[in-house]
Amino acid sequence: MERHLILRVATRLLVAPILLYGLYVQFHGEFGPGGGFQAGVIFAVAFILYGVVFSLQKLRSIMPDSFVHKLVALGVLVYGGTGIASLLLGGNYLDYNVLAQVGYEGQHWGIIIVELGVGITVFSVMVAIYYAFAARPPSLRDEDW
Amino acid sequence: MELAVTLFLFFSIVATAVAIAMIRSLFAVVMLAGVVSLLSALLFIVMDAVDVAFTEAAVGAGISTVLMLGTIALTARTQKSVSAPSLVPLSVVTLTGLVLMYGTLDMPNFGAPNAPVQTQVGAAYIERTPDDIHVPNIVTAVLASYRGYDTLGEVTVVFAAGIGVVLLLGGIGTRRRRQRDPEGET
Numbered sequence: 001m002e003r004h005l006i007l008r009v010a011t012r013l014l015v016a017p018i019l020l021y022g023l024y025v026q027f028h029g030e031f032g033p034g035g036g037f038q039a040g041v042i043f044a045v046a047f048i049l050y051g052v053v054f055s056l057q058k059l060r061s062i063m064p065d066s067f068v069h070k071l072v073a074l075g076v077l078v079y080g081g082t083g084i085a086s087l088l089l090g091g092n093y094l095d096y097n098v099l100a101q102v103g104y105e106g107q108h109w110g111i112i113i114v115e116l117g118v119g120i121t122v123f124s125v126m127v128a129i130y131y132a133f134a135a136r137p138p139s140l141r142d143e144d145w
Numbered sequence: 146m147e148l149a150v151t152l153f154l155f156f157s158i159v160a161t162a163v164a165i166a167m168i169r170s171l172f173a174v175v176m177l178a179g180v181v182s183l184l185s186a187l188l189f190i191v192m193d194a195v196d197v198a199f200t201e202a203a204v205g206a207g208i209s210t211v212l213m214l215g216t217i218a219l220t221a222r223t224q225k226s227v228s229a230p231s232l233v234p235l236s237v238v239t240l241t242g243l244v245l246m247y248g249t250l251d252m253p254n255f256g257a258p259n260a261p262v263q264t265q266v267g268a269a270y271i272e273r274t275p276d277d278i279h280v281p282n283i284v285t286a287v288l289a290s291y292r293g294y295d296t297l298g299e300v301t302v303v304f305a306a307g308i309g310v311v312l313l314l315g316g317i318g319t320r321r322r323r324q325r326d327p328e329g330e331t
Contacts, residue, residue, distance in 0.1 A: 025199075029282065029285050030280035030281070030282050030285045030286070031280070031281050031282060032281070032282060033195035033198075033199050033284075034196065035196070035285050035288065035289070035320055036289075037200060037299075038196070038199045038200055038203055041200070041203040041204055041207065041208060042203055042207075044208070045203065045207045045208065045238075047180075048208070048211055052211065069311065072304060072307050072308065073304070075300065075304070076259040076300055076301060076304045079296075079297055079300050080297065083293075083297070094293040094294065096290060096293075103277070104276075104277065104278055105170070107277065107278040107279070107280075107286075107290055108278075108279070108280070108291070110290065111280070111285060111286070111289040111290055111292075113280070114289050114293065114296070115285075115289055117300065118296065118299075118300050121300050121304055121307075124305055124307070125248045125303050125304065125306065125307030126208055127266075128307050128311050129212065129216070129306075129307060129310045129311075130208075130211060130212070131311075131316065132310050132311050132313075132314035133212055133215030133216065133219070134215050135314075136206055136219055136314065138255070
């Protein structure tokens with residue numbers, strides 16, 4: 001991809017807005033369309049785009065495999081941990097009402113934290129799957145496609 | 146107007162599917178599969194299911210395309226040519242399509258007010274969400290709060306799928322081997 005100047009410049013311009021949009025979708029999910037799943041995918045797309053256009057080695061030096069694999073588990077832990085937290089505070093499993101003084105505020109906290117867990121797991125699973133696929137083949141020349 | 150848009154999108158999807166069946170170059174097939182995803186995302190928007198459209202566009206057109214490209218980079222770039230076109234696949238596809246269409250005859254019309262989805266639990270969610278949860282997007286309220294267990298299950302499925310792919314395609318194993326033998330090629 002060294003010779004594709006337009007792709008490289010466009011990617012440099014696009015990555016930051018895609019990341020910002022991912023964060024918007026993540027934390028605006030209760031008010032508009034979106035949520036953790038979509039945000040995780042969008043966030044991962046920015047990294048995958050960078051990896052496709054620049055090189056996988058560059059992306060891996062920013063996001064090492066071990067870090068991505070830990071994030072995969074962290075998201076599920078955040079989700080499950082929210083349930084444990086509500087158990088410890090005296091409610092049922094995943095009953096967010098006990099997370100704050102007022103019931104609906106607890107619901108807001110619960111939804112935001114849980115969606116964050118979803119987002120982290122989806123993001124890291126997408127990046128991990130991309131690593132697993134892209135790390136195997138020898139890189140193809142443009143003519144081979 | 147809405148009918149015209151829906152018909153246009155459906156015909157475009159069918160045309161793209163026919164093109165996919167005809168083309169031998171797998172690179173073009175993957176790109177056209179992304180086009181099908183984008184068109185179905187537009188269909189979901191016409192049906193007011195923006196959350197689903199969002200997911201379809203991001204996963205179907207974005208991630209799957211990249212993964213399919215990774216797969217054809219690992220395997221082959223062109224489909225093997227078949228000597229004589231067989232009638233069996235076409236008849237299987239046609240038959241399945243007819244059975245599915247027959248199945249939809251029992252379903253209520255799209256947006257029908259007396260459909261079970263409108264009269265039973267859906268109405269309760271719409272009624273209770275403003276008091277219980279105070280969020281404008283009821284889809285989020287249902288996914289993350291009312292149906293929190295289901296979403297936990299979905300996240301676990303994504304987790305398991307990711308771990309499975311990483312284990313099968315050797316992310317972790319390769320790293321271990323590299324650590325044990327830093328000079329050697331893995």
